[in-house]
Every structure is written in structure tokens, then in C-alpha cells.
Amino acid sequence: MIDLRSDTVTKPTEEMRKAMYEAEVGDDVYREDPTVRQLEELAAEKLGKEAALFVTSGTQGNQVAVLTHGKAGDEIILEADSHIFYYEGGAAAALAGVQTRIIPGIKGQMPIDKIREAIRDDRDIHLPHTAMIGLENTHNRAGGVILPPQYMKEVYQVAQEKGVAVHLDGARLFNAAVALEVDVKEFTQYVDTVQVCFSKGLSAPVGSVLAGPKDFIEVARKWRKRLGGGMRQAGIMAAPGIVALTQMVDRLAEDHRRAKELAVALQEIKGIQIELESVQTNIVLIDVKDTGMTAHQFLEELKNCQILGSAFGEYLIRLTTHRHITDQDISDTIDAFYQISKKRSQA
Template identity: 45%
Template sequence: FDFRSDTVTKPTTTMKTKMVESEVGDDVFGDDPTVIALEEECARLFEKEAGLFVPSGTMGNLIAVMVHCDSRGSEVILGSKNHLVVYEQGGMSTIAGVHPRQLKTEEEHDSSTPVGGISLKEIEENIRVDDVHFPRTRLVCLENTHNLCGGVALPVDYIDKVGSLCRAHGLKLHMDGARIFNAATATQTSVARICRDCDSVSVCLSKGLASPVGTVLLGTKDFIRSARRMRKVLGGGMRQAGVLAACGLVSLREMTSRLQEDHNNARLLAEGLSQIAGVEVDLLSVQTNIVYFRLTKGGARQLAADLKTRGLLIGAKDDFVCRAVLHYMVTAMISYETWSLTTFSLTGQL
């Protein structure tokens, strides 16, 4: 059983059937009806004007940066633990010629800034003045849910405030919504409401939603028109992509409504792990389907290796911190067994 990520999910039986049945065309020519249906349905859900199917979340985020920051020497404000700067190979700099202004990602629950967010005051203070010495601030990026902060969901009122701040200063707001449906489930809020003030959103379909490939980038019609050009130059134009988009439609129609089950299983696992001597879990951050746990004496890599011999795969970030991610292929019983096997590996007792 694989807890390393929700990206390990395999297509459901329904998805496989829809792939075979899908009507396809050449998407670069705009002729694939299934891709068009996916883009339109996702745009309707988020109440955005248009969508664009791209191969990955990394590409979707990079395209958003390239469109919003369409002149070299532009700058993006974002948190230092944001996926765009930690796990996307510095693409905004190496490819787009855009400078990332990294601010502190909040990790404390007693702060006025929510965990996973960046201070409104710091955002405003770091907007560049118009001076030839400085890059031009063009964009703010948020991540929801926030991976490195334990999968926390950003409060909707916080996103609203960031959106208002951006509008007041003529900036755009992009949402890395790789797990945005998990955020919607956790906050009991529609994805459209969460992203109301976002100028663009990238929506990953291949994590907890179980599609094999793909992200939908959303925004205005003009934004998507420019994004389509950027997708092509990055090598993201696909031909008969309807076989993939068919899975995305199943993701939107069937997989989003079952995410609470993953959240419940994550809570079950987290509470069990927190009872093991020498294991620390920030239960306040276990809001969705991600569980980080810390071994106070180290040995995380060894634990991962031990569990692998027992048929369980987890991630070890370093020698102290492990991560487990819940998804539709992991049941409550498997979560309980994982807690039990972890206990045995660390203490020798069940």
C-alpha cells in the first residue's frame, strides 16, 4: 500500500471505460471534443471564463507566471515554502525570466496569519516601488491546500484579503490549486467561492482525483488565449488528448465528492501515530489528506525502509520527518494497519 503521495493513484474502472469510449480530435487544432468538455466543465465549476488542459501542475503554474509576468524583470511574491519555488526547479527564473520574492510561509497556529499563508503586511511592504533598480512586482501566488504545511486549507477570508490587496496595487493573484478540492471539502466551501478573487487557478486532476495525467488552468478568455501560446512553446500541446480528458471529467464528477473519506482516514492515522512514544504530530494541521509526523530521535529513513519490507510505502523527507498521503486506494482499515505496523517498527510492540 502506497502512502508516498496521492499522485500514485491509478485510474478507476470508470475512467478506463471512458478512455476507450472517448471521442477525440487534435487538441492543438482545438478539435478534441472531450478536452473542450473538460475545460468548459472545470471553468463552470470555478466560475471562470475559460480553461486550458495542460500536462502537469508544474506547467500550469509556469504558464500562469509567464502570462501574468509577460516582460522579463518581473517579480512574483510568494511564500518560501510554496510549491512553485521548492519543487518546480526554479522554472519561473530559468525559463520565464521572472524573479521570485520569497516571504516567510507562516507555520505557527497562534499567528494572525493563517498557517500556509504569508503576512498581508509583508506582502504590501514588499511590493516594489517604481525604480529602475528593482524588478516590477506583477503577481502574488498562493497554494491551497499547502503541501509543506501539512495540507492545511487556507481560510477563505484570508484569500479574499489577499485578493483585495492585489487589486488595490494593480497586481494579479494566482492560486496553485493542486489540491483545491481538498480545501473545498475541508472548509465546506465551493471552489468557485474560494477562488473568487483569483485571476488564475491551476487545478490538478492527477492527485486525489485519480486521473493519470493533467491539470486545468483557469482564467479569463484573454488569459487562456495567451496561456495556449505558452503551452505550445513549452511543449505541452497534445494531440488526441481526449483519452486523458475523459478521466478528468470522471475526476470532477465522481472523485471530488468522496474526498472527505480521505480526510477522515488521515485523521485516524494521525491520531494513532500521535499516541506512539517518540512520535510528534501537529494534529491542528491535519485538516485534509496529508499527515506529517516527526520522530524525535530520528530514524525516519530507516522506518520507511522497515515499512517497505512489510508492504507499506511512506515518504521520508529527511531523517526526522515522514509523510503519509491518503487517497481512494487507502481504506480506513489500511490506515489502522499502518499505525499498528509503525508502532511495531518503532517500539517492537503492537
């Protein structure tokens, strides 16, 4: 199978497997696992933050951030299609007891004036306290688009004026940095806290990191424990994260190149609609409505061609490139789209 469902399907490299086998370990709840400590220190340095906390997943990292920034009855501001709002099982409400105020964005960007308007006035006892503004970079449901540093700066300036924290769901943040050819700190300087995944394009088998001020991370550590995230000899899982940060970042450019080549070719096919300017990293969103098929119907045809993708709406398909996708896989996928569309037009 050519698996284009997600970059989460990537398997660890041989270097990662070796690092797991050889990892020096200890009890991380006692803060005695040297490999976990090494990963946290490395991540904090790369992200430009005082401290970092190794967590099991991006969702756990985001929810620990929400729990630490806010309290029950508070409100957090999120883009309408953000991962925290859309894909985390209502965890912000279920776990933190916060309500979400969503703002529709344009390519993942909430309008600055709408963010300003959404921040509550704490002097009015009828209103909840605004505890956090959440950003997502790259933005998954917008097609892997990048929130530029200048936009993030503008959000951060509003937040600082109003005394509100900014959290970045940076699950694929290194994709954004590589695509713009900038240091990742160009983004993280404009947020208070940031979560980054190791288990997507960076190819580690598990884990994410939450980074921010030292006192924030101390509180976050307790929330991680409350959520059952206190791990013991966790260095075995942290070791691939070190390899991810030191060896796997630059190669993300290959995924971006293949995604663009795929998008350029597919948009020439009758019935296929792609917004090319939104293909900025490793995600391609494909509208198949004009083929007369739904996304699920089209995906079934692709599956018959040994290709897997994801449905992102009734007529929208997401294809995601990653380390295991080759140039030949891209060619085969393009051919499959041609054949399916041709067969449909002749039906």
C-alpha cells in the first residue's frame, strides 16, 4: 500500500531503534531518567524556551497546556478548525472545564480584530475569564498551511496587551520552519508555550514535548501526572525524539517537494480541484465533487489501486507525504487518479 493517510504512519529509523535499545534509563517520575532529561533540555533549547516536558502525544501536550493556563469556567479562544477544538474529543471541556470560543479563520488565521473582540473584559462578572489563545502551525485542516511569524507576532502583541497567554499547537511546526527556511524560534518567540510532535514527519514512534517558562512546566508536570502521563523508564521512548530533533528535520523538505509535485499534477485532471497556493508543506487537500463521487467513494477506488488517503469532508480528500513516500509512489498515485477519473467520465 502507498499510505498517504497521515505522516503519523511513519516508522522509526534504524538509528532510532538503536537509540531505544541503548538508551540509558531511570525513573522519570523521580526525574532520574537521563535520556528524558536530555530530550527535554534539547527541545527547550531548540524551541527557545526555559524548560520542556516530555508527553505521550500531541493531544496530551495540548491538554496539559490548557489545564495549566486555565481553570474550570475560563474560556479559551481557538480557530474554528483547530486540532484542539476539532480533533481532541472535547477534552478541553471534559478535563479542564473550560469553554471554547471559536473564530473562523482564513487559511488557519483568525482575524486580528476578531481575536481582540473575543477577549473578555474581566471587570464584567457575567463573562468568563479569557485564559488562552490557541494557534496551530502548520494548520492541519487548512491543508498544512503556514501561519507566518509576522501574523503570530500580531496575535502575541494583542495577547500581551490584554494579559492573555498564547499557546501554539506546533505538531508540525518544524515543517513550517523548513518550508520558510527559518529557525523554529522565529515562530516560538511569539508564544508563551508550544507543543511539538516527534511522531509525525520526524518519524519517532511516539511522543511530543510541551515547552514554556520553567514555572509553567513545573505545574504542567503535575497535570501530566494527573492524566496518567507520569512514565517510569521512559528514556526508551525519549531516545527516538532526540534522533528526530537532531537528524530528521532537514529531510522534511523532501516531503514538501513531493506534495507540491503531486498537487501540480493532480489539479490538471478533470474533476479534481486543488488550491495550489495552500500546498505549502506536506499536505494536499483535494476536492473531488466534480468527479461525481464523494470522498469516501473516491477513497475506495484509490484503495483498489493500493493507495490510502483520508476523508476530510463529504467531497474533500487529504493526502499527506512523509518519509516512506517515494517519487515512484507519487507517480503511481497520479496515475491512479487519472484512471479513476477517466473511468468515471466514461461511465
